[in-house]
Amino acid sequence: MAGIIPTLQRMKFSDIIGQEPLKQRLRHTVAENRVSHAQLFLGPEGSGKLAMALAYAQYINCRHRTPDDSCGECPSCRKYSKLIHPDLHFIYPVNKTKEVDDKKVYSKDFVAPWREFLLQNAYYVSLPDWYEKIGIEKKQGLINADEADGINRTLAYKAYEAEYKVMIIWMVEKMNATSANKLLKNLEEPPDKTLFILISENQEQIIATILSRAQMVKFPRLQDADIQQALEGVHGVNAADAGKIARLADGNYTVALMLAGKTGSGSISLEAERERFIVFREWMRRCFTISKELKEYDKLQETLPLLIGDGSREKQKEMLTYSLEMFRICLQYHVGNQQLVKLDGEELAFIKNFSPFIHPRNIQKFDEELNRAIFHIERNANALIVLTDLSHLIARILKIPATPQPKKV
Numbered sequence: 367m368a369g370i371i372p373t374l375q376r377m378k379f380s381d382i383i384g385q386e387p388l389k390q391r392l393r394h395t396v397a398e399n400r401v402s403h404a405q406l407f408l409g410p411e412g413s414g415k416l417a418m419a420l421a422y423a424q425y426i427n428c429r430h431r432t433p434d435d436s437c438g439e440c441p442s443c444r445k446y447s448k449l450i451h452p453d454l455h456f457i458y459p460v461n462k463t464k465e466v467d468d469k470k471v472y473s474k475d476f477v478a479p480w481r482e483f484l485l486q487n488a489y490y491v492s493l494p495d496w497y498e499k500i501g502i503e504k505k506q507g508l509i510n511a512d513e514a515d516g517i518n519r520t521l522a523y524k525a526y527e528a529e530y531k532v533m534i535i536w537m538v539e540k541m542n543a544t545s546a547n548k549l550l551k552n553l554e555e556p557p558d559k560t561l562f563i564l565i566s567e568n569q570e571q572i573i574a575t576i577l578s579r580a581q582m583v584k585f586p587r588l589q590d591a592d593i594q595q596a597l598e599g600v601h602g603v604n605a606a607d608a609g610k611i612a613r614l615a616d617g618n619y620t621v622a623l624m625l626a627g628k629t630g631s632g633s634i635s636l637e638a639e640r641e642r643f644i645v646f647r648e649w650m651r652r653c654f655t656i657s658k659e660l661k662e663y664d665k666l667q668e669t670l671p672l673l674i675g676d677g678s679r680e681k682q683k684e685m686l687t688y689s690l691e692m693f694r695i696c697l698q699y700h701v702g703n704q705q706l707v708k709l710d711g712e713e714l715a716f717i718k719n720f721s722p723f724i725h726p727r728n729i730q731k732f733d734e735e736l737n738r739a740i741f742h743i744e745r746n747a748n749a750l751i752v753l754t755d756l757s758h759l760i761a762r763i764l765k766i767p768a769t770p771q772p773k774k775v
Contacts, residue, residue, distance in 0.1 A: 492620050
């Protein structure tokens with residue numbers, strides 16, 4: 367496999383896991399002098415969007431680049447490797463913290479933890495872990511209108527030393543309409559030699575006016591083989607564990623690094639993943655039981671605190687997202703796509719037993735209700751009320767038969 371990370375500092379194309387067609391596409395834009403001034407890197411978590419954005423920007427500004435990659439050694443590359451190049455700028459979601467409690471907060475208030483966050487995690491990072499890093503895991507990060515004003519001021523000046531000024535906006539979906547509208551003029555008519563790289567995991571949440579002004583670069587999930595080889599070759603994970611982690615990560619290298627205990631946050635581990643499965647299994651058993659016997663409601667109430675956890679809304683959303691993925695895995699098993707189910711042991715045994723109740727006639731309802739719960743949790747609804755209501759809805763949906771029942775005459 368081309369592209370594994372030999373150190374946590376370098377970020378050349380050759381240091382990125384997989385995504386060879388995208389690397390080739392981006393190299394061609396430079397070789398043919400067709401670098402679009404606004405590009406949207408869109409794809410699932412852990413697919414390498416931020417790492418690729420940095421490698422691309424470094425390649426464009428490298429003084430001795432080859433047809434295949436940046437040199438990694440020139441003054442520009444060295445500054446990029448430390449995230450201190452004066453013509454490299456970042457914007458990312460933030461909120462007030464105990465340390466930063468001003469009336470208005472900006473990305474620049476968190477420069478030091480941001481750099482540390484990226485370097486510790488090899489540039490494969492997640493939004494919940496960023497929130498945890500700066501202590502806002504119980505809040506929602508955002509990119510406000512004042513931040514957009516700051517972007518416009520920053521880009522009004524000439525580049526200090528590079529050919530291109532680069533503005534990377536991580537999680538651009540966290541821009542509200544006001545901040546997005548303030549950015550539009552620069553997206554439409556940017557200063558000369560300015561590159562916007564917008565990074566997103568949710569196209570539907572991006573303001574339409576932003577979406578229409580950026581050239582989209584879609585990132586697929588990573589291949590299991592690429593993840594496994596990176597874990598073995600770079601981090602020394604034994605083949606058996608690397609294979610299991612790659613299957614569990616499901617194309618998400620951020621999760622793979624966490625499962626392997628190789629990142630700064632370590633918010634996930636194989637043991638933590640197992641605990642999440644146990645909570646899901648117990649929750650589904652309670653929902654199934656109350657679908658038969660409403661008197662079992664009290665036992666459901668004993669399970670809900672496990673879902674609520676420490677009160678972190680991001681972690682509650684993660685649990686619901688995990689649950690949604692488990693429903694989809696059950697559906698794959700139900701319809702005969704067992705080869706797509708990358709689980710084993712207790713997890714696989716549960717999927718086999720639970721999959722008869724997850725089928726094409728009810729999967730859409732599960733999807734709708736779980737996404738609705740995520741929406742309400744994100745907007746600060748009472749978690750106990752949301753999850754109690756969701757549990758009863760799941761109990762009802764589980765009653766839907768896999769095949770239509772004959773009508774009673």
